[in-house]
Amino acid sequence: MLLEDLPAEQSRLVRRLRHLLALIQRLDQGPVTAGELPVDHGLTIATEPGCILAVDDLPENRELAERYLSRFGHRVITAASGEEGLRLLAEKPVDVVLLDLMMPDMDGREVLQRIKRHSTWRAIPVIVISGSQDIEGIIACIEAGADDYLFKPFNPVLLQARIKAGIERKRWHDREEQYRRQLERNERFIRATFGRYLSDEIVTDILERPEGLEIGGDLREVTIMMSDIRGFTTLSEQLPPDRVMHMLNRYLGSMTEIILAHRGTIDEFIGDAILAVFGAPQQREDDAERAVRCALAMQAAMDEINARNREEGLPELAIGIALNTGTVIAGNIGSERRAKYGFVGHQMNVTSRIEDHCRGGEILVADSTVTRLGGRYRTSERRELQVRGIDQRVIVHRLEGSCDA
Numbered sequence: 001m002l003l004e005d006l007p008a009e010q011s012r013l014v015r016r017l018r019h020l021l022a023l024i025q026r027l028d029q030g031p032v033t034a035g036e037l038p039v040d041h042g043l044t045i046a047t048e049p050g051c052i053l054a055v056d057d058l059p060e061n062r063e064l065a066e067r068y069l070s071r072f073g074h075r076v077i078t079a080a081s082g083e084e085g086l087r088l089l090a091e092k093p094v095d096v097v098l099l100d101l102m103m104p105d106m107d108g109r110e111v112l113q114r115i116k117r118h119s120t121w122r123a124i125p126v127i128v129i130s131g132s133q134d135i136e137g138i139i140a141c142i143e144a145g146a147d148d149y150l151f152k153p154f155n156p157v158l159l160q161a162r163i164k165a166g167i168e169r170k171r172w173h174d175r176e177e178q179y180r181r182q183l184e185r186n187e188r189f190i191r192a193t194f195g196r197y198l199s200d201e202i203v204t205d206i207l208e209r210p211e212g213l214e215i216g217g218d219l220r221e222v223t224i225m226m227s228d229i230r231g232f233t234t235l236s237e238q239l240p241p242d243r244v245m246h247m248l249n250r251y252l253g254s255m256t257e258i259i260l261a262h263r264g265t266i267d268e269f270i271g272d273a274i275l276a277v278f279g280a281p282q283q284r285e286d287d288a289e290r291a292v293r294c295a296l297a298m299q300a301a302m303d304e305i306n307a308r309n310r311e312e313g314l315p316e317l318a319i320g321i322a323l324n325t326g327t328v329i330a331g332n333i334g335s336e337r338r339a340k341y342g343f344v345g346h347q348m349n350v351t352s353r354i355e356d357h358c359r360g361g362e363i364l365v366a367d368s369t370v371t372r373l374g375g376r377y378r379t380s381e382r383r384e385l386q387v388r389g390i391d392q393r394v395i396v397h398r399l400e401g402s403c404d405a
Contacts, residue, residue: 049073050095050167055085055111056129057103061152065098068156069163082106086114089121096166101130101141109144116145123173125166129154217331222279222343223291223369224328224351225264227255227298227321230360232272235315247314248272254301262294267342273355277343280330288325288372295321295363296401302361320358323399324351324366353387354396367395376403 052074054065062078069076077092079085083106088094097115101108108128115121128141131152138149147169148162229235229251236244252269259266259276263284267275278294279287298321306316326347333342350366358364370379379397386393 048164048167048171049075050163050170051075051077051093052096052098052163053077053079053085053088053092053094054098055079055082055103055108056098056100057081058100061100068159072160074163082108082111085111089115089124094124095170096163097124097126099126099128099146101128101132101137109141112141112144112146123170123177125169127159127162127166129159217329217333217344219327220280220283220330221287221325221327222277222283222330222347223288223323223325223372224343224347225259225276225278225291225295225321225323226273226351226355227295227319228271228273228355230318230320230358232317235317239314243314247309247317250308251305251317254305255298258297258301259294262290262297264291264294265341268340277328277330280328280343281341288323288369289376291323291369292365292373292377292399293402295323295399299361299363318360320355320360321363322351322355322358322366322396323363323369324354325369325372326350350387350390350394353390354385354394356387357383357385357396363399364396365399367397370397377401378403 049072052065052069054062054069054076056062056065056078057080059080062080066076066078077088077094079088082103085097085099089097099108099111108130112126112128115124115126122145125147126145127148127150128146129150129152130137132138133151141149147166150159150162232248239247251272252274255274256266259274262278263282264276264278265280267277269275276294278291284290298319302317302319309316324347326345328343328345328347330343331341333340333344354364354366364383365379370377378400380400381398383396383398384393385396
């Protein structure tokens with residue numbers, strides 16, 4: 001019975017067996033050349049073409065890898081040394097590295113370690129192909145980050161399967177990296193855009209907790225700050241509109257930076273008035289003290305603001321600041337179509353009434369805030385205010401500065 005008379009599948013199997021027997025006999029005589037290695041024409045594995053870097057000091061091995069893998073649509077680049085392989089990695093987008101271990105100068109183990117230590121290359125799958133069957137050496141390569149280990153002479157079908165898995169892993173990593181970069185760009189855009197309308201902490205809270213967008217709120221103990229420019233209405237009537245807005249925006253810009261630096265949440269600008277809160281959405285143990293330090297910094301900044309106003313022929317400004325600590329409802333106020341993170345409650349009204357009694361350059365601190373400062377700040381001129389809409393008198397103190405100053 002002739003070989004050609006057998007069914008096609010059996011015929012291919014017999015050819016493979018004959019080729020394998022011949023190879024075994026040839027191995028008994030010494031090392032085989034690249035052209036003598038078996039190529040399985042019957043079994044192939046479909047894979048997405050990729051860029052393969054073959055690093056081997058023997059030209060016949062590089063030739064074999066390039067010839068075989070090119071038949072499956074892969075773009076193969078070769079390197080005759082470890083140094084050349086690393087240079088090609090820096091120059092070209094590689095999907096999989098085929099790495100020989102036994103090479104002069106820089107061996108495969110060092111190349112593997114450098115690849116896996118590199119922030120970008122470490123995601124590239126590395127398949128070690130070596131004639132060494134030392135178990136400890138194999139384990140060392142796997143522990144160093146090798147994705148697979150094949151013996152020479154390699155089985156082409158097995159190599160193709162390993163390359164297919166490596167390319168898929170690399171593609172998944174590239175897609176995840178691209179998605180991560182897109183998310184980072186989107187987050188930077190959100191922070192840059194909405195940071196102009198919301199405090200950094202509110203933007204962060206929304207990004208980290210999407211449920212934070214839901215309408216509703218909870219009780220929080222906070223320190224409330226309210227400030228405004230004394231006599232601003234009269235000033236605005238005496239200046240052209242563009243000069244008023246220029247002066248106001250410079251003042252608000254400076255105050256905004258100070259409040260955010262002290263981790264305050266700006267609730268809103270009401271004309272020339274600023275309403276800020278310390279203690280929401282994130283609550284800290286030093287909320288009251290940060291509010292006090294912020295108020296002192298705001299008053300200190302007025303010297304520079306007024307110096308620039310004088311240079312431009314604009315009037316000098318004086319601000320009053322009120323601080324009060326108490327419980328408010330903090331959360332999203334509004335509707336599903338339009339909402340803001342804000343605060344409501346009796347203490348908000350109390351703070352506004354205290355601010356009405358502030359003189360230019362003055363900081364009035366409610367007794368509820370002073371009791372939380374632990375005697376670290378100097379106060380004077382204790383006053384009892386009878387404020388509109390509140391039955392009980394409100395005790396306030398004039399803040400002079402830190403006891404350490």
